[in-house]
Amino acid sequence: MQLIGILVIVVGFILKLDTIAVVLSAGVITGLLGGMDITEILNTLGSTFITQRSMALFLLLLPIIGLCERYGLKERATYLIQKIKGMSAGRIATLYLFIRELAIAAGVKLGHAEFVRPLIEPMAQGAAASQYGEIDEETEEEIKAMSAAADNFGNFFAQNIFVANSGVLLIVGTLEELGYNVDALAVAKASIPIAIVALIFGFIQNMVIDKKIATRYAKKGGTK
Amino acid sequence: MSNSVLLEIFYVCVGLLMYLVAFNIIKDANSPARIGTTLFWGILGTIFTFGSLLPGTLVGALLIVIGILTATKQVKMGKVNAPQPSFSMEQAKALGNKVFIPSLTIAALVILIAKFTSYSGTVAIGIAAFVTVIITMLLTKANGKAVAEESNRMLQAVGVTAILPQLLAALGSLFTAAGVGDVIANNISQFIPEGNVLIGVAAYCIGMALFTMIMGNAFAAFSVITVGIGVPFVFMQGGNIVVCSALALTAGYCGTLLTPMAANFNMLPVALLNIKNKNAVIKHQAFVAIPLLIVHIALMYFLGF
Numbered sequence: 226m227q228l229i230g231i232l233v234i235v236v237g238f239i240l241k242l243d244t245i246a247v248v249l250s251a252g253v254i255t256g257l258l259g260g261m262d263i264t265e266i267l268n269t270l271g272s273t274f275i276t277q278r279s280m281a282l283f284l285l286l287l288p289i290i291g292l293c294e295r296y297g298l299k300e301r302a303t304y305l306i307q308k309i310k311g312m313s314a315g316r317i318a319t320l321y322l323f324i325r326e327l328a329i330a331a332g333v334k335l336g337h338a339e340f341v342r343p344l345i346e347p348m349a350q351g352a353a354a355s356q357y358g359e360i361d362e363e364t365e366e367e368i369k370a371m372s373a374a375a376d377n378f379g380n381f382f383a384q385n386i387f388v389a390n391s392g393v394l395l396i397v398g399t400l401e402e403l404g405y406n407v408d409a410l411a412v413a414k415a416s417i418p419i420a421i422v423a424l425i426f427g428f429i430q431n432m433v434i435d436k437k438i439a440t441r442y443a444k445k446g447g448t449k
Numbered sequence: 450m451s452n453s454v455l456l457e458i459f460y461v462c463v464g465l466l467m468y469l470v471a472f473n474i475i476k477d478a479n480s481p482a483r484i485g486t487t488l489f490w491g492i493l494g495t496i497f498t499f500g501s502l503l504p505g506t507l508v509g510a511l512l513i514v515i516g517i518l519t520a521t522k523q524v525k526m527g528k529v530n531a532p533q534p535s536f537s538m539e540q541a542k543a544l545g546n547k548v549f550i551p552s553l554t555i556a557a558l559v560i561l562i563a564k565f566t567s568y569s570g571t572v573a574i575g576i577a578a579f580v581t582v583i584i585t586m587l588l589t590k591a592n593g594k595a596v597a598e599e600s601n602r603m604l605q606a607v608g609v610t611a612i613l614p615q616l617l618a619a620l621g622s623l624f625t626a627a628g629v630g631d632v633i634a635n636n637i638s639q640f641i642p643e644g645n646v647l648i649g650v651a652a653y654c655i656g657m658a659l660f661t662m663i664m665g666n667a668f669a670a671f672s673v674i675t676v677g678i679g680v681p682f683v684f685m686q687g688g689n690i691v692v693c694s695a696l697a698l699t700a701g702y703c704g705t706l707l708t709p710m711a712a713n714f715n716m717l718p719v720a721l722l723n724i725k726n727k728n729a730v731i732k733h734q735a736f737v738a739i740p741l742l743i744v745h746i747a748l749m750y751f752l753g754f
Binding site for chain 2 (some may be wrong): 227228230231234237238241243244245246248249250251252255256257259260261264266267268269270271272273274275277278279280281282283284285286287288289290291292293294295296297298299300301302304332333334338339340341342343344346361362365366369370371373374376377380381382384388391392395396399400403404405406407408411412415416418419422423426427429440443
């Protein structure tokens with residue numbers, strides 16, 4: 226019965242209903258079906274929301290990013306990228322994916338607000354602009370999605386290489402509770418192969434999209 | 450100052466930014482959905498500023514009010530002063546590469562503070578924001594009004610998505626409290642035949658991905674699915690526990706790439722980069738996530754046994 230809440234979420238997302246309202250309704254329904262009363266439900270929702278406020282701290286960076294944009298960040302990034310020969314949007318995304326993996330494997334966190342919006346995405350757009358001149362909306366959207374995904378791929382699949390990462394600690398802790406003693410370093414080592422595979426897959430996808438964009442502009446005859 | 454005191458100060462600052470947006474909306478007579486949008490940002494500002502003093506039940510009730518506002522389309526973006534392209538072009542020439550100093554300072558400070566002090570990564574973001582906003586103002590000679598205008602513009606652009614990660618975390622804890630995880634693990638394990646290693650491995654990986662998609666969080670999935678599927682169908686059949694459990698968690702991350710429930714990874718970038726199609730990032734990631742999930746099954750089968 227508790228699974229009806231999940232159904233609400235799935236249907237709500239598919240029908241593109243208002244996300245916040247869908248999430249709240251799913252929560253209330255799940256709680257009621259799980260035998261909680263309304264104050265208990267509100268209390269769980271509210272208390273978690275308060276303790277998770279740290280998730281919103283990236284908002285403090287937004288004024289700085291906004292200021293930098295006003296003072297020409299994107300224009301300068303585009304200008305610099307255009308001076309380097311042979312750069313494409315896909316290559317920038319792959320390069321960032323590689324750096325993101327190396328950094329997180331050493332325990333260093335980058336991110337969408339800190340890196341992708343102010344630096345990587347404008348550089349990728351700039352690279353495409355230097356190849357094809359004016360960029361259409363479809364291409365622009367593809368490059369945005371590609372830049373955002375590079376961050377996620379690198380972050381997810383290389384983070385467990387860092388021994389003190391929370392994922393490694395979760396694995397060790399959970400297994401300990403189940404009566405298995407495992408070494409964190411061994412878990413980190415076992416996480417290396419998938420990080421390499423993820424890098425290769427990301428590289429291939431970015432290359433395919435580069436090709437797709439090139440074909441699109443060759444058809445238009447808009448290549449410089 | 451201790452970690453928790455600093456965090457509380459930063460939460461108040463986020464709250465003040467939200468009040469700033471509310472103030473901008475209410476003083477603009479032409480803004481669409483003026484009352485609803487002011488209420489939305491005002492309530493959020495209050496939750497962030499006074500969160501630690503407010504009882505959870507009241508905050509829960511305020512969240513329901515916010516839900517009613519967004520469901521009835523009472524929250525809309527107001528007028529913002531977007532930067533003039535000609536102005537940005539001129540400044541880019543004048544500042545040159547100095548315009549990168551703030552972004553690089555943020556990154557460097559976050560890394561250094563988290564590495565070399567006892568402050569947590571989240572506190573480091575707050576400290577970096579403070580130091581860098583001052584550096585940026587000195588560098589660009591922008592005044593307080595420009596900072597306020599940019600805060601207003603950027604916050605409104607991110608809009609309601611800003612609180613989605615937190616809201617989904619709250620939903621996750623409700624799911625856990627209501628016992629959703631156990632129900633799912635029991636249901637999946639009923640369908641797995643015993644004694645087949647490949648089916649066991651596939652069920653562990655796919656179970657992790659699916660459950661992560663539902664919860665939006667691979668951590669929540671890991672303990673539930675490892676107990677329900679991993680131990681009986683993989684570990685008990687002789688799978689290497691270290692290799693299989695490490696791959697199980699990243700198999701869960703394949704699910705993270707595919708779900709709007711993981712709002713901070715998939716929905717927030719859509720808002721941050723102003724992508725028109727809400728699902729563009731997930732759609733793009735699917736082309737890697739699904740093949741990668743198959744690779745997980747293969748790796749667990751060949752490396753784990």
